[in-house]
Amino acid sequence: MKITVISVGKIKEKYFNSAIDEYTKRLSRYCKLEIIEVNDEKTPDEASEAEENQIKKAEGERILKNLKEGAYTIALAIEGSMLSSTELADKIEKLGVNSCSHIIFIIGGSLGLSDEVLRKVNYKLSFSKMTYPHQMMRVILLEQIYRAYRINSNEPYHK
Template identity: 60%
Template sequence: MKITVLTVGKIKERFYRDAIAEYAKRLSKYCKLEILEVADEKTPDAASETLEENIRQKEGERILKCIREDSYVITLEINGKMLDSVEFSQKIESLGIQGKSHITFVIGGSIGLCKEVRKRSDLALSFSKMTFPHQLMRVVLLEQIYRSYRIINGHSYHK
């Protein structure tokens, strides 16, 4: 299976980059991992809703250009479906059984995803009702994908 993590913005902090590299290394046993970054737009403080929508649109166009037509798309959204780790692993496993060979996870920018990206999504997934920095969500997502493969393969990491 190929897993693409498609994100808005670059990781600036070294500790996040180190954690991402560690999980990428661990995941190499289980899948082909690709991490794609698209440029983010600067969002001024107290931006109007119109400006925020324009920013989401620009970022969304960049995201959509990177999504392959045959990919199963999972967007990370605060109002998405919440799964526990076992359910998440079952979802990944069932996609493989159904013949899906490519999953793209999309992490939007600091003000979220535009409606066109959400419309392209096959599953909106939420990790919490809390708000997390999108750089941290990349680490959390990779850890959960790794945990899922450990569960699928009957290892005890997830306990």
């Protein structure tokens, strides 16, 4: 299976890059992983709602250009469904059984995802009602994908 992570913004912190590299290496046993970074927009201090919507729209257009026909798309969104690690593993396994060979996970920028992106996806996944930095979210997502493959392979994982 191919897993693509589309994420708004670049990772600048070395510790996040080290963690991403580690999970990329671990996942190479289970899937073909691709990470696509799209440029983020600068958000002015005290931006109006209209300015924020324009920023999300610009970032959303960059995301939409990277979606592939036939891929199952999952957006990380606070308003999405919360799954346990085993439920995410089950979802990934069922997609594979149903002939899905490509899953795309989408991580928005600091303002979230545009309505255009949210309307286009197959599923909205929430990790929490809390907000996390998108750089950290990339690490958390990769860890959960890795955990899902370990669960589906009946390999030990930390509970």
